[in-house]
Amino acid sequence: MTNKNSNWDLSPAPESTGHISLNDHYGVFIDGEFRTPAHGNRFQSINPSTGELLAEITESSAEDVDQAVAAARKAFSGEWSKIGGRERGKYLYRLARMLQEKSREFAVIESLDGGKPIRESRDVDVPLAAAHLFYYAGWADKISYAFPNRNPKPVGVAGQIIPWNFPLLMAAWKIAPALATGNTVVLKPAETTSLTALKLAELIQEAGFPPGVVNIVTGHGDVGAAIVNHDDVDKVAFTGSTEVGKLIQKSIAGTNKRCTLELGGKAANIVFDDAAIDQAVEGIVNGIYFNQGHVCCAGSRLFVQESIHDELIAKLKHRMGTLIVGDPMDKNTDVGAINSREQLATIEHYIEVGKQEGAEFYQTDCELPQQGFWCRPTLFTDVAQSNRIAQEEIFGPVLAVQTFRTVAEVIKKANNTPYGLSAGVWTDKGSKIFNMTSQMKAGVVWANTYNLFDPASPFGGYKESGFGREGGLHGLSAYLEI
């Protein structure tokens, strides 16, 4: 029988971009209001899947940062410290609810601005952001229960700097625990993805937060540095590269500022021969191709027990072939646009390095759009621990596969990295799971799953992946004097 259905392909299913409101340009959010600084310096925020201009964003000056910190200080010494935990919690609850109400608008803007698939913004980023606000809202009046025999106090003004890979979610991760514990905030989103943070500022305004509790300044790295080094900032919370994390730690060494760092990673995802192999393949795909691989905890090093290597790689390639790469606004897109031209150049550089190092290169053959920044899901097999693509964080959809023979060998190799953010283990044997998860020098270990996040679940790294935890009870202490 001839197969008349052999080319059943999905038709385009674009998410409508109506019903969102974006301004032509944005000022900075200070003391409860949007201000347009007199210096008038702006930069462009573009849609990485088309190259089109979305809005102009303010390049904040040191003076703007000064004003933001002053507003945060005023709010901290004023109303925010006086209203009590229960009322603080109610503000956060209200914000969580309003974000849920406007979830579609936030998801669309997040995908337009950052290039991530609408399915992920809609099903992961925005709901998780709301969940974080909701979770920490409930802590606001219960903090004493979290620290037996202590009398925790808020730290003061928190300077928070977040990355471009989960713009809204990272804003929620930072703001929620800081506010719940009674601090005030000056937050800087990443320069390529400021829009949802600014939309969140509108929501904060709409929710009626006291002025100055949350202040948002936009711009590049020097704005972040101005926050970090501001004398009146009591605490620095940074998510980003290990390189910048080290600079921050060094630059505040002479101060008493508190600091938490959530930095890079090069996670081992380990598959044993007794694993549920099809679910492992799924976990590998989620581990490295989720959010174009722009994930600090991405499972970028795959360790496969040698006896199942060929079978697993065949399955993995088959699964990679079903990934739809393209328009982030299409509801069927699995892998969206690379966040920026610079990041694409970095990824392409590493792909070249991998090829030169002699690893076996494989990419799916999907078509890519003409405009914008794109990278096909990429696989390197025959990789050795000594290869750079197995050691350095690429922050893209590039997986380096190594084989191993024994438990001892893979523990050694998995931990053989300066990073320690996350790890994955796949095996059907309970005692092996507990051994492996306890041996991994990593802050988050996913056993028989990967890349899951929850507001109740602490997240953060060992070693050069940073210190401090975000999420859960353990995420509170970053913002408290205990």
Place this chain on the structure above:
Amino acid sequence: MDDSNKNSSENERLEVLKTYKMYIDGKFPRTESARFYQPVVNGSTLGNVCLASRKDVRNAVVAARSAQASWARRSAYNRAQILYRIAEMLEGRSQQFIDELVRQGVGTADAEKQVAESIDRLIYYAGWCDKFQQIFSSVNPVASSHFNFSTLEPVGVVFTVASRDCPLLGLVSLVAPVIASGNTCVVLASENGPLSAITFAEVLATSDVPGGVVNILTGRIEELHEHFSRHLDVNAIACDRLGVALNTKIKEFASENIKRVKIYDQDWSVEASANPYLIQDFCEVKTTWHPIEQISETGAAY
């Protein structure tokens, strides 16, 4: 023979002076540099004390690193008993510690109190070894069908700078919580009061503490701080306030591998200065996820 016996009974007996050594990997080497310094207290020197070098720091860190995994793997109950054993040994030699503290310039009453408090502090943390995990761990109610829990794990190798002014109790107050969770450490003894640290090493050596778990150096912080705070195999640093300049330098160097640096500003003689939060300070929180199959008495949800 008779003459010599007569001689010694007639004259005052010649005191046997102690050669002060350091404590690395369960052994008592002198500094590889063969250098020494002479701490002076109230006009008299305490003796020829080893002046640790960069290489001594390196050797001590190597020893601490190689001891760490197996120390952490011991049961919490076992670590508790070993900490308790340190206290027992210290108790048995308390008079020696009191004498040495006095030699180091502490008043007798204070010295007695400091030794007693050191013993009690060890017992306090011995008790925490198999309990702190229950205080600081959590089972986290995630929204998906996963069992999710967070536990504390030791950070690894901790470089500890003992209190200048509180040479025994200050040292014990940091070392005990650091090793309680399974860390190993290198301790730089109080520069002015190194004798207590050296004698404490002798206590450790007879207390079932495996070699390398606690390593004790004597020397000068100004000389050594760069070596330990830049050492890439040191995970964390514990010290008292050492002055802004020194603390800043340590923290700057520490940033080279994102070391955790904890600087304490407390009176170690106060009982409240001992608490399990110090144990937590040198632990990492590890969160583990695992699926929970969804099949119940009413059948499967698949």
Place this chain on the structure above:
Amino acid sequence: MNQRQSAHVFSSPAIDQVGVVERAKRFTARSIKNEAKMKGLEMVLSMIDLTTLEGMDTEGKVKQLCYKAQHLHDSIEGLPNVAAVCVYPNFVGLAKRVLAGSDIKVASVATAFPSGNSSLEIKLADVAMAVSEGADEIDMVISRGRFHHGDYNFVFDEIAAVKAACGSARLKTILETGELGSLDKVRLASDIAIAAGADFIKTSTGKIQPAATMPVTLVMLEAIRDHFQKTGLMVGMKPAGGISKAKLALHYLIMVKETLGNDWLDPKWFRFGASSLANDVLMQIAKQQTGAYQAANYFAVD
């Protein structure tokens, strides 16, 4: 039978139920619009095994079903026919006569359907009768009791014997996944059935809840895929029971496409065992054509 040996022969990969459920859910996030939707809906129609398996089945009921199979909704031109009608063995001859001249297959359940609790002789006689009456396809049930007892060789041998009795008729092997208790067992039963010669594997009789679900079907599709990877031989898949909505059926097709590939999007290799699905699909097709939402009263129930 040596059970240890049989367990060894049939070793199937482990299945993690939560992971399967998560993956199955991902297929439902696919958005199927416009042309793809229309084509998909028509495919669904062409893959339906229109089924009546009731104790009160009569000649009249079977005739009406066969008529419906050929005239799904004549007011819409160009609709495909369903793939087959599925009846008890004693109605096979009648169905063949009514469907003569169409390319609609007649499938018959057999082997002491639905429990499968009888002797091999009687099961084979059941099959022989249906085949002699002209059945194109035989839907057998596996012996779940023997399967749970661990007699995997028995289950294998029985399927192989039924396959031999089928002659040129194609064999669909019903695992009755709702009685197997776990996805690991579903996978094991799939592997046994495929190895024993089944042309199709099928989830359910329709008499037990839960019947077909996406996770169960996914596990079976993966067994088919692995067999194909190893041997190059295709095996068909038939989820049965519980699929009554067009949208859900389209999700199944996405699952087939992404798990097995487009080659399986063909009535020869994929079927829906369903009685009420066809009308919902017809309503969706009419809606696509007219733009107006439809009501059940405009579509014939047979």
